Amino acid sequence: MKNGPKMSLVVALVxxxxxxxxxxxxxxxxxxxVLVTTVLLYAVLATAWNIIGGMAGQMDLAAWAYLGLGAxxxxxxxxxxxxxxxxxxxxxxxxxxxxxxxVGFPLFRFGVTDVWYALSSSALVEVLRVVFLMWEDVGGPVxxxxxxxxxxxxxMRFGSYIPYYYIMLALLGVALFANYRLKRTRLGYYxxxxxxxxxxxxxxxxxxxxxxxxxxxxxxxxxxxxxxxxACLYGFIHPSFFSGFNSLEVAILGIVGGMGITYGPLLAAVxxxxxxxxxxxxxxxxxxxxxxxxxxxxxxxxxxxxPEGIATLLEEPYRRLRSYFAGGEDVQPDTRSx
Amino acid sequence: MQSxxxxxxxxxxxxxxxxxxxxxxxxxxxxxNVVNFAHGDFVMLSxxxxxxxxxxxxxxxxxxxxxxxxxxxxxGLVTYYVLIDRTxxxxxxxxxxxxxxxxxxxxxxxxxxxxxxxxxxxxxxxxGNVQIGAYTIVFSRLVSAGVSIIAILAVxxxxxxxxxxxxxxxxxxxLDVASLVGVDYKRTYALTFGLGSALTAIAGGLLMTFQQxxxxxxxxxxxxxxxxxxxxxxxxxxxxLVSGVIVGAAEGAAMSAWDPRARSLVVYMIxxxxxxxxxxxxxxxx
Numbered sequence: 001m002k003n004g005p006k007m008s009l010v011v012a013l014v015x016x017x018x019x020x021x022x023x024x025x026x027x028x029x030x031x032x033x034v035l036v037t038t039v040l041l042y043a044v045l046a047t048a049w050n051i052i053g054g055m056a057g058q059m060d061l062a063a064w065a066y067l068g069l070g071a072x073x074x075x076x077x078x079x080x081x082x083x084x085x086x087x088x089x090x091x092x093x094x095x096x097x098x099x100x101x102x103v104g105f106p107l108f109r110f111g112v113t114d115v116w117y118a119l120s121s122s123a124l125v126e127v128l129r130v131v132f133l134m135w136e137d138v139g140g141p142v143x144x145x146x147x148x149x150x151x152x153x154x155x156m157r158f159g160s161y162i163p164y165y166y167i168m169l170a171l172l173g174v175a176l177f178a179n180y181r182l183k184r185t186r187l188g189y190y191x192x193x194x195x196x197x198x199x200x201x202x203x204x205x206x207x208x209x210x211x212x213x214x215x216x217x218x219x220x221x222x223x224x225x226x227x228x229x230x231a232c233l234y235g236f237i238h239p240s241f242f243s244g245f246n247s248l249e250v251a252i253l254g255i256v257g258g259m260g261i262t263y264g265p266l267l268a269a270v271x272x273x274x275x276x277x278x279x280x281x282x283x284x285x286x287x288x289x290x291x292x293x294x295x296x297x298x299x300x301x302x303x304x305x306x307p308e309g310i311a312t313l314l315e316e317p318y319r320r321l322r323s324y325f326a327g328g329e330d331v332q333p334d335t336r337s338x
Numbered sequence: 339m340q341s342x343x344x345x346x347x348x349x350x351x352x353x354x355x356x357x358x359x360x361x362x363x364x365x366x367x368x369x370x371n372v373v374n375f376a377h378g379d380f381v382m383l384s385x386x387x388x389x390x391x392x393x394x395x396x397x398x399x400x401x402x403x404x405x406x407x408x409x410x411x412x413x414g415l416v417t418y419y420v421l422i423d424r425t426x427x428x429x430x431x432x433x434x435x436x437x438x439x440x441x442x443x444x445x446x447x448x449x450x451x452x453x454x455x456x457x458x459x460x461x462x463x464x465x466g467n468v469q470i471g472a473y474t475i476v477f478s479r480l481v482s483a484g485v486s487i488i489a490i491l492a493v494x495x496x497x498x499x500x501x502x503x504x505x506x507x508x509x510x511x512x513l514d515v516a517s518l519v520g521v522d523y524k525r526t527y528a529l530t531f532g533l534g535s536a537l538t539a540i541a542g543g544l545l546m547t548f549q550q551x552x553x554x555x556x557x558x559x560x561x562x563x564x565x566x567x568x569x570x571x572x573x574x575x576x577x578x579l580v581s582g583v584i585v586g587a588a589e590g591a592a593m594s595a596w597d598p599r600a601r602s603l604v605v606y607m608i609x610x611x612x613x614x615x616x617x618x619x620x621x622x623x624x
Binding site for chain 1: 428431436438440449454603610
């Protein structure tokens with residue numbers, strides 16, 4: 001057991017070094033860099049989702065609502081007042097968090113749970129999309145392009161996608177760290193108790209409303225920050241950012257990866273999103289949307305036959321690895337390391 | 339003012355069709371406690387089914403449900419046995435993941451088969467208008483509303499008076515006790531799910547008389563029917579009709595009095611507000 005945290009630290013460090021080296025492999029092609037950055041974006045979103053969905057058990061389907069709010073906040077600040085996206089990122093996260101507070105308060109106050117929570121959050125994405133479509137001062141039907149700069153850290157605009165990759169990677173690090181730390185705090189235990197059985201947790205004295213609220217705000221903040229980067233990455237803001245479909249995808253990645261497992265959503269995003277993009281680029285020319293058919297079938301099969309998450313497939317090899325390094329003695333599965 | 343009343347009339351007639359779509363969702367959710375995120379995509383599928391029947395068999399859109407009803411029933415049965423049945427004993431997130439996956443699948447299949455552009459039928463036997471005072475009643479919408487109400491009544495009678503209907507209601511009340519008195523849960527659930535999706539075929543045929551179809555419209559119908567269901571509450575079929583009409587009328591009023599783009603906004607706002615303020619709906623039994 002004493003080996004536990006060290007071992008997971010080693011795995012995390014190896015993963016981080018590999019991730020840092022990715023641009024060396026794909027850096028030659030800007031197209032590939034966009035794809036790996038997109039994979040990272042989904043990894044950030046799904047990892048953040050893990051807090052509200054995986055741990056607290058609230059089936060949130062509004063990821064891109066928070067992403068869009070972050071993108072519009074930071075984009076508008078840059079366009080109107082030339083405020084750097086680095087501040088915009090923070091403010092975008094705060095706006096998303098405030099929105100989370102605004103919708104979460106009545107939802108949790110009136111005890112909207114399970115499917116109704118999922119559906120109402122899904123509806124909120126659409127509400128925001130229409131609101132921003134009609135709100136001509138900020139949104140409107142025409143894309144608003146961010147100013148072009150070939151290499152400006154102040155504007156977070158680069159002629160290459162490699163810096164965005166590293167920014168997104170840093171966000172992923174933050175999201176993973178938030179997950180990892182949260183699991184070891186009182187709030188984290190409360191959230192997982194809620195996720196298991198809300199009524200039982202409440203009887204044992206967990207303040208369900210406050211805990212869910214905190215989880216939702218943390219999740220919204222992380223996604224809002226990613227939204228600000230997303231706007232700079234693609235260089236425009238548009239109400240289509242509020243996409244119900246993409247939000248569903250985020251939740252699916254979280255579920256398929258393994259609810260509440262820190263690296264589960266990351267694993268699902270790496271496998272599924274890169275697989276999807278690979279299929280899109282290889283099959284897309286022949287028959288549009290066939291890649292989505294394959295993607296959907298894979299999702300369904302994974303959800304049906306590995307309901308506890310594909311991350312659990314790694315538990316056994318991981319345990320063996322640890323026992324190997326622990327000098328051959330059999331190490332019990334350490335729940336803290338997942 | 340006149341245009342608002344006109345759109346209220348149009349919207350209310352549309353609402354009867356919404357109620358029919360929501361009825362399918364309602365019996366599946368109410369009886370099996372299955373959250374089907376792909377319900378709206380069944381509507382999309384039925385509309386394409388109608389499009390094919392009308393194009394290749396030369397049938398009129400209103401007559402196509404005679405065939406598509408059984409097609410969608412079969413689709414429902416297959417979906418139940420292949421996917422839904424396996425999720426019943428698992429946590430509900432698996433169910434959400436599977437039905438959301440199905441939603442993505444149906445939408446992608448529609449894009450592959452029918453391409454991304456909208457499809458519509460040029461004519462139907464129920465064309466033309468009826469003029470009542472200053473208001474125009476579009477005949478196809480009137481017939482759609484009428485047929486929807488008749489279909490809803492038929493389902494009501496089926497659930498109340500026939501043996502399979504009674505089995506469905508028994509399974510909804512208490513599955514264990516129903517099993518004890520000889521209700522085969524698997525068959526009953528399959529029948530329920532088949533019926534739930536077959537009802538969208540009737541709605542799909544009616545909608546095609548005055549609407550076009552594209553692969554992404556499933557999401558809209560899905561959320562719309564959840565909205566109607568939330569407003570009505572569980573277990574009340576007449577309540578479903580009233581809620582459908584309220585939602586349809588609100589949609590129509592928003593389009594003419596405010597902004598055509600506000601159409602979905604109003605629906606979703608009703609949905610969110612009902613969930614917050616009246617989680618059991620207006621006519622909820624449970």
